[in-house]
Amino acid sequence: DGGITQSPKYLFRKEGQNVTLSCEQNLNHDAMYWYRQDPGQGLRLIYYSQIVNDFQKGDIAEGYSVSREKKESFPLTVTSAQKNPTAFYLCASSTTGTAAYNEQFFGPGTRLTVL
Amino acid sequence: SQQGEEDPQALSIQEGENATMNCSYKTSINNLQWYRQNSGRGLVHLILIRSNEREKHSGRLRVTLDTSKKSSSLLITASRAADTASYFCATARGGGNNRLAFGKGNQVVVIP
Numbered sequence: 539d540g541g542i543t544q545s546p547k548y549l550f551r552k553e554g555q556n557v558t559l560s561c562e563q564n565l566n567h568d569a570m571y572w573y574r575q576d577p578g579q580g581l582r583l584i585y586y587s588q589i590v591n592d593f594q595k596g597d598i599a600e601g602y603s604v605s606r607e608k609k610e611s612f613p614l615t616v617t618s619a620q621k622n623p624t625a626f627y628l629c630a631s632s633t634t635g636t637a638a639y640n641e642q643f644f645g646p647g648t649r650l651t652v653l
Numbered sequence: 654s655q656q657g658e659e660d661p662q663a664l665s666i667q668e669g670e671n672a673t674m675n676c677s678y679k680t681s682i683n684n685l686q687w688y689r690q691n692s693g694r695g696l697v698h699l700i701l702i703r704s705n706e707r708e709k710h711s712g713r714l715r716v717t718l719d720t721s722k723k724s725s726s727l728l729i730t731a732s733r734a735a736d737t738a739s740y741f742c743a744t745a746r747g748g749g750n751n752r753l754a755f756g757k758g759n760q761v762v763v764i765p
Contacts, residue, residue, distance in 0.1 A: 542695075569751050571752075573755075578757060579757060580741060580755045580756055580757040580758055581696075581741070581755040582755075583752060583753075583754075586751075586752060588751065596752075626693075628695055628696065630695075630696075632751055634751055640745075640751050641686060641698040641701055642696075642698065642743075642751075642753060643698070644688075644695035644696040644697070645695050646694055646695045647693070647694065647695050649693075
């Protein structure tokens with residue numbers, strides 16, 4: 539899981555609550571990503587950031603928010619507007635560049651369950 | 654957006670056999686990458702093949718890319734029980750955008 543940490547590993551939330559998932563990297567990567575993984579559906583991109591103080595929506599951003607105040611950190615907030623938040627959430631980081639031959643490094647994931 | 658899509662397989666093989674899985678995609682790409690995921694863990698990068706490459710090797714892994722057919726295959730030779738995992742392909746369009754589009758994954762079980 540090299541250099542990327544996610545916390546907590548397991549998270550339980552009551553309906554109507556916002557929760558924030560932590561993602562920290564010490565790889566000095568400019569780009570960071572949040573994915574959601576559901577059984578049988580692979581990974582879907584929620585948000586990504588290619589530089590500090592800037593981020594873009596991915597394919598399923600509704601009900602989620604992010605911030606990128608520091609290079610090392612890219613927290614994800616799952617809001618009460620997300621209708622089906624129970625899933626496995628993965629954070630990743632990569633270098634950037636015009637060549638874009640950049641593998642992504644993943645954290646160990648956070649499993650969120652809404653009770 | 655582009656998507657990598659594996660043939661949705663659950664592959665079960667004996668230790669020592671070869672495992673092959675395929676991936677197809679829909680748009681032009683800059684590169685294609687394969688990742689492995691052990692149950693309940695993060696993904697680990699295995700190999701990257703660029704759009705101008707046709708074949709690449711890394712240890713027991715062999716990846717091919719056919720851009721005319723928009724498809725790729727991953728071959729694991731002499732499989733081991735530790736190869737039991739899900740394998741995902743991911744495509745990158747490049748152009749300064751580092752986004753990857755992931756397929757749904759192939760689950761491989763290697764029986765000791």
